[in-house]
Amino acid sequence: MKLPHPLTGELFDSPVPPGTGWPEDPAVRRTPVARDPGEVLQLAQTDSLGELEARVSVCCACPRLVEWREDVARIKRKSFADQPYWGRPIAGWGSPEPRIVIAGLAPAANGGNRTGRVFTGDRSGDWLFASLYRVGLANQPTSVHAGDGLELYGTRMIAAVRCAPPANKPTPGERDTCNPWFRRELELVLPTTRAIVCLGKFGFDVLMNALQGLGGTIPTPRPKFGHGLEYVVPVPGGEVTVIGSFHPSQQNTFTGRLTEQMQDEILARAKVLGGLQAAQ
Numbered sequence: 001m002k003l004p005h006p007l008t009g010e011l012f013d014s015p016v017p018p019g020t021g022w023p024e025d026p027a028v029r030r031t032p033v034a035r036d037p038g039e040v041l042q043l044a045q046t047d048s049l050g051e052l053e054a055r056v057s058v059c060c061a062c063p064r065l066v067e068w069r070e071d072v073a074r075i076k077r078k079s080f081a082d083q084p085y086w087g088r089p090i091a092g093w094g095s096p097e098p099r100i101v102i103a104g105l106a107p108a109a110n111g112g113n114r115t116g117r118v119f120t121g122d123r124s125g126d127w128l129f130a131s132l133y134r135v136g137l138a139n140q141p142t143s144v145h146a147g148d149g150l151e152l153y154g155t156r157m158i159a160a161v162r163c164a165p166p167a168n169k170p171t172p173g174e175r176d177t178c179n180p181w182f183r184r185e186l187e188l189v190l191p192t193t194r195a196i197v198c199l200g201k202f203g204f205d206v207l208m209n210a211l212q213g214l215g216g217t218i219p220t221p222r223p224k225f226g227h228g229l230e231y232v233v234p235v236p237g238g239e240v241t242v243i244g245s246f247h248p249s250q251q252n253t254f255t256g257r258l259t260e261q262m263q264d265e266i267l268a269r270a271k272v273l274g275g276l277q278a279a280q
Contacts, residue, residue, distance in 0.1 A: 014086075095155055131264050
């Protein structure tokens with residue numbers, strides 16, 4: 001059954017077919033679909049960031065994740081039962097030439113999997129975008145849905161795994177299948193990137209492996225994840241500073257393990273490293 005989009009009122013199926021008018025949908029009906037790890041590797045080899053986003057958003061290479069994200073989209077959480085769900089993989093989002101990259105784990109089942117934009121529509125996103133706004137890296141403090149007018153200044157968000165996983169835990173195989181998307185996106189934005197904030201150990205480990213695969217020189221001994229820890233990584237053409245941050249999950253924010261001040265300090269530090277002293 002088609003339901004009205006919360007912002008536009010247009011009717012959509014759940015999951016949303018590509019090219020049907022969903023706000024910020026990067027794909028069209030003819031966008032090629034990766035259906036196994038080999039096709040992910042092949043289709044990730046594009047020089048266009050926009051085309052990469054489109055191909056990510058229709059990927060079907062991990063059967064367990066496809067089934068889960070689509071089941072969640074059809075069944076829906078009770079509080080969102082009147083809304084259509086995106087129900088597809090989530091592409092990276094933000095500046096195409098970022099100074100700062102924020103790397104996370106995966107979309108939330110009733111957050112990004114519902115809204116179609118990474119870190120949008122759940123408590124973690126509420127926390128993160130409020131902090132980005134306070135430090136001057138976003139134009140508004142809330143992220144409700146794709147198409148809501150949110151903009152990031154010199155900042156881009158990407159996830160290590162692009163589909164919402166059951167219990168927020170992708171398997172190692174799913175992580176590895178998705179890795180070419182992550183690595184290629186990172187490669188395309190790396191020339192302008194000066195700081196990378198990793199939200200949690202999973203994203204940190206995937207990021208370090210990707211940087212090494214792209215010719216980066218990882219410090220010895222190998223860096224360990226920790227909140228506020230920084231590592232300078234020489235990469236072809238320059239260097240980036242990787243900063244660890246606790247993930248803004250409710251488990252961390254409700255217990256006080258991650259406070260607003262702690263989050264703001266991490267993002268403010270990234271802003272300094274990125275040379276973004278004022279909103280662009």
